[in-house]
Amino acid sequence: MNLIGMNPQWNDRAVLSGRGLVKRYGTQFALAGVDIEVRPGEAIAIVGPSGSGKTTLLHVLAGILRPDEGEISLGGQRIDQLSEKKRSELRRSEFGFVFQQGMLVAELTAEENVALPMLLGGTSRKEALTAAREWLRRLGLGERGGSRPGELSGGQAQRVAIARALTHRPKVIFADEPTGALDTRTGKETMDALLVAAADAGAAVLIVTHDRELAASLPRTVTIRDGKISSPVEAVA
Secondary structure (H helix, E strand, C coil), X not given: CCCCCECCCCCCCCCEEEEEEEEEECCEEEEEEEEEEECCCCEEEEECCCCCCHHHHHHHHCCCCCCCEEEEEECCXXXXXXXXXXXXXXXXXXXXXXXXXXXCCCXXXXXXXHHHHHHHCXXXXXXXXXXXXXXXXXXXXXXXXXXXXXXXXXXXXXXXXXXXXXXXXXXXXXXXXXXXXXXXXXXXXXXXXXXXXXXHHCCXXXXXXXXXXXXXXXXXXXXXXCCEEECCCCCCC
16 A cells, blocks of 8 residues: 655654544543554554543554544554545454454354455455465364354454454454453453454554553553553553
8 A cells, every 4th residue: 555655753663653642522632642652563552531532542553544633653654644535445444343342243254254355455255265264264163154243252253353453464453352351261262262363464463451460461551540641550441
């Protein structure tokens, strides 16, 4: 994709960077000047009290929302000034998403759900389904490719969502409370599967979570309070 030109001020070691990010809702600041860098293959927990700006930060970095101020770079190239169409294309090609409820399409099979980002990006159906089956196999769901979401357990559905996030080899995966709807054991198994699969794909992972154990298990934690980066050792609310 042809993005906006290189900015020499960005750290070329970071796959994704945000500088001075501000996002307002009316007179309230959801983000009040956030700086963050994500390096290739890095797994980061984003924690903080409800309403602190965690999900807003995820959405701004992913190009779902535009920051009111600040700059975002992917691989050293500005992306915050792209049109909505270009940012949408970027989300399909460079980013992967795992949400709390999976957000699978009920009418599609597991393999069709996994193949969907590639199909939307113009990949042939045969190639997309082949890649989808391979990722489902890696995640222990090789025999469930023909199942629809309603026929899967919660943990299986989240693994399908993980496969969907990875099948097009994104640079960054954004996960918003990916274990929030799962029991403790299933949540741990699902998170382990996400981290192993992301590492295999070379993708960085940003995880918004209220799960203290999950945050503690990751190599890096970013704490947000009142729309600002706070101490990474503060407790999760």
